[in-house]
Amino acid sequence: MASRSLYNGLDRKSIDGPWQDGGMGPARIFAVRHGQSQANLAHQEAGDRPLHYAPGDHEVTLTGLGRTQAAALGRMLAALPAGEAPEAVWCSPYLRAIDTWRVAQGEWGSRPLPVTVDERLRDQEAGAFAPFNLAAIRERFPEELARREAEGPYAFRPPGGESLADVVVRLRDLLADLRERAAGRRVLIVAHDSVVLGLRHVLAGGPDADLGAVLEFAPVLNGSVSVWDRTRLVRFNDVTHL
Secondary structure (H helix, E strand, O other): OOOOOOOOOOOOOOOOOOOOOOOOOOOEEEEEEOOOEHHHHHHHHHOOOOOEOOOOOOOOOEOHHHHHHHHHHHHHHHHOOOOOOOOEEEEOOOHHHHHHHHHHHHHHOOOOOOEEEOHHHOOOOOHHHOOEOHHHHHHHOHHHHHHHHHHOOOOOOOOOOOOHHHHHHHHHHHHHHHHHHOOOOEEEEEEOHHHHHHHHHHHHOOOHHHHHHHHHHOOOOOOOEEEEEOOEEEEEEEOOOO
């Protein structure tokens, strides 16, 4: 399978920040990775043993620990002063993200916030790799892992899947919408590790040639919170509320 360039679709705002072409953008962005999912637990328990995990990405929901993490998020939001709390929610369409918000909202006990479920916040698509952990991928796709090593993990697309660069393309598009639809508001994004890493890159406004550097901040932890005031990073991958 021929690989496309890392830079396909990544020429817009490669150096300027995401609000540079007009519009205020959100006053604050909270980005949350969903609580521990059933798939996270299955991969953890498999360790170095090959794993084939049958449920599809959109079907996976939270474990008991994941619900506990989501409830802790809700208590953290409840403790924020009224002038600092989120005013709107943008959520991944995947069940584990939606359930994280539902549990957090119930624990917070605030009036319902407007929620937008947006496909652009879905997790990085793994394509043919999706049902497998790394040990199983190593057995089944050794040539693809060699290609990943050659291209770099941020540029590599598994067969039928996405690279981190592809995730960044759709996040730029999302932020362009938020610039108008959430101007001056505090927005909570509930999504996935790849989305939080992608947001860090896009909001920093650096050149796309530096995208690989964001992987230094992985893993983004389940239930973690990252916060930007406009494009200024306030905290990243924070789990002190858990």
